[in-house]
Amino acid sequence: MILLISVLGAFAGGNLMASAVIAVRIFMMALTIVLVMRSFSTAQTLLALCLCLAIIGVVSSFSGLALGGGARLSGGIPPLSPNEISLLAGLPALVLLHEGLRARIHWWHLVLLALLVGLLFLSESRTALIGAAAAAGIMLLLVRRFPIQTVITALVGIPVMLYIALLTPALRNIVLRDDSASLMTLNSRTISWSVVLNYPWDSWERWIGSGLSMKTIEVEGQYWEEQVFDSSWISLLAQSGIAGTAIAVLWVLSCVMMVLSTAKLRTLFLPLLTFVLVRSFMENGLIDAGAMFLVFFVLSLSLERPSIAQSLDWQQCGTLNLRESPAREMR
DSSP states (O other): OHHHHHHHHHHHTTOHHHHHHHHHHHHHHHHHHHHHHHHSOHHHHHHHHHHHHHHHHHHHHHHHHHHOOSSSOOOSSSOOOHHHHHHHHHHHHHHHHHHHHTTOOOHHHHHHHHHHHHHHHHHTOHHHHHHHHHHHHHHHHHOSOOOHHHHHHHHHHHHHHHHHHHHSSHHHHHHTSSOHHHHHHGGGHHHHHHHHHTOOTTSHHHHHOSOTTOOEEEOSSSSSSEEEOOOHHHHHHHHHHHHHHHHHHHHHHHHHHHHHTOHHHHHHHHHHHHHHHHHHHHSSOTTSSSHHHHHHHHHHHHTSHHHHHTOOOTTSOSOOOOSOOHHHHHO
């Protein structure tokens, strides 16, 4: 429905072809994920997604370091922005953290976790770090009992983390990445936000948007002429209007309500959903042909009732059985 509304808005604005191409790409991604999750279990799909994200993120980051770049970590092959690397590293790191809190990982998983966390910090994505910290905090609050292996690992790792955070400039460099002024102005994001929020109420742009190809907007009173949105929700308002944004809000709220009411998924999927949604307020891509939409759509389908019925109990400690459930095997 969001894609159809955006295409209708693009048609009204005379920008049909470019927006239709993006809509078709998003629809093809969504259809592919639906078919994959009809053939494999939720756990298999999620872990395969995390593995692919981690591999691409690590390869791109190391090739970017080899090729050299700016102060922030950027991808080389494939060329990825720091924010994209933070997503590719952040989601697998959170899944590994969840499994580590329940003593379901080995020592090489800890090495991979440390590597992914390092890439997340090197990306210097403030929104991703805030989202990851919030997700990790939720994971800790939802743990019923800490295994002894987890306690020992934490006693070793916490002093190292405190040393890095308090006695090195790493955290200060992230918070004051450019200067204090950029932190107060949100890197000029609010300039483009105000233009979209002030659309006339009697205009078609306000209600059905201007299509998915609208990535920037013209601004006045600045020494630059165009400004990117850097917010999935403002992008939705510009691309699909109030109608499409309202559908997206209902979609997100349904996912949140479902994960809160499902005990066996809450410990993992609530933090992952938090990570994605926190990022969506300051980054584009929640409804787009990219990695953030891919992650959100997998989480969304995993919270459908048929998927929940055959899903693993993620809150338990010990080894998980990734084989398909008896209900699916009987079908």
